[in-house]
Amino acid sequence: MAVSPSSSAQQARQALASRLKDLCRNAGLTGAELAERCGWSRSKSSRIMNARTPPSADDIRAWCRACGAEEQTEDLLASLRTAEGMWVTWRRMERAGLKQAQQARLPLYQRTHRFRSYSSWLVPGMIQTQPYTTAALRAIQRRRGLVDDVADAVAARMERQRVLSGRDRQFAFLVEESVIRSGIGGPEVMSGQLEHLIAVASRPNVSLGVVPMRPDRERWPVEGFWIYDSTQVNVELVSGYLTITQPSEVAMYADTFAELSQLAVYGAKARALINDAMERLR
Template sequence: MAELRRDAGLTGRALAARCGWHASKISRIEHAVTPPSEDDIQLWAANCGADDQIPDLVASLRTVEGMWIEWRRMERTGLRRAQEARLPLYERTRNFRSYSSWLVPGMIQTPGYTEAALRAVQRRRGLVDDVEQAVAARIARQRMLYEGDHRFAFLIEESVLRSGIGGAAVMAAQLHHLITIATLPNVSVGVVPMRPDRSRWPVEGFWLFDAAQVNVELVSGYLTITQPREVEMYVQAFGELAALALYGAAARVLMEAALP
């Protein structure tokens, strides 16, 4: 946006006058304090003599807006639809990679663990109580573990095995389920052990969908990353964490040791 103004030979005040805005609005947009609306973009470009760039600028805005969704927006009608909305992405993905530093990933959760996790979310955020339906939607998605040509690589921090949710019985069932899931031919489950001399520290949990998209769940919202350079950073992080993980019999030892 600033480049358009400078290419047109306009100061911020001159462009603001042409657009009928206060001069501070130009500064807020250029310094990413206030995101522009589609109308703002169209008016800005038109007054800079760059009408031909409006479609590309609007498309870029929509891409940026789609990267970040607040939980309150995604879950405004409840948790069930938020779960169902992700199904098309899962169905078209062939190579799944998931790293979790705080919860067992949804695709390998038991119904009891899922219910405990989603119930905690529903209560904390004051959402409509459709937890039962949301649990059913998430568990139904797990059919892809057994159907088609999907491949899954899960990395879990050892602390996830020991930091429970739902109580001892729920965690015991979940750990036994992990042991079983790890034997599937298209599934890899790695546990990153707790140790004092790690070369790669834990990071935020994330999902890699093929090499096209990364999703990150943060406290305030859901982040979607599609920029190739940024996706590659997560691919690299996954590789580094995978190199630290234990698999097979060694991972099973950690899972059994964590049983309550």
């Protein structure tokens, strides 16, 4: 299980460790006795029970056998998968290709009614054009040496965009001005993308804000993130994909989104910035 600094991920790991510790105690075993039954060093049992070392699926199976609690194996394995899913490296997420990584998020999008997205790197995937998405995913595929399923991955992302048409859903997008000034795919792709942003912003269920570049900002840009309703945040970092569900952390991202929203411009002012970026491309 990859280690993440997020307290949501740590909380999930700690909850699993506590359940394993309780299982050991209920069986009347000490950590040393359990280690002996499993054929481990004593320190390994201690590290697992104190959430310093994450258990593997085989570790959990051996733990349950040693405690005479095989009936709890599947439930504990499900908890392990949940904890692992809080922090996923890009290598692991994309090992089967980019298409699967795109499809995996579709159920989350389908059950969400209020979306908030902030991006300091790229145009958010939900409002990308097909050429822009193709350029972005192609760059990722080449940089990370992944299997070439870019065309299928692009189709999956375009399919995911269908949720934008849901009348019962609200979308708030924030992008840094640098996102519209420097892009990918070349001038023609970027021009088409910027025109698309103007069109998307006219939808009644969409709010698009651009945070202008200025020399006196007190709230600086942060990593890109998505807030789904008020229950989950996903953060895209250089090293991996972080899922946050702890209410206090979700609230921190909601507060950050609100602060950045105050710096953004909307409507005619946002269109003016986008139009200026298009003129410079020409």
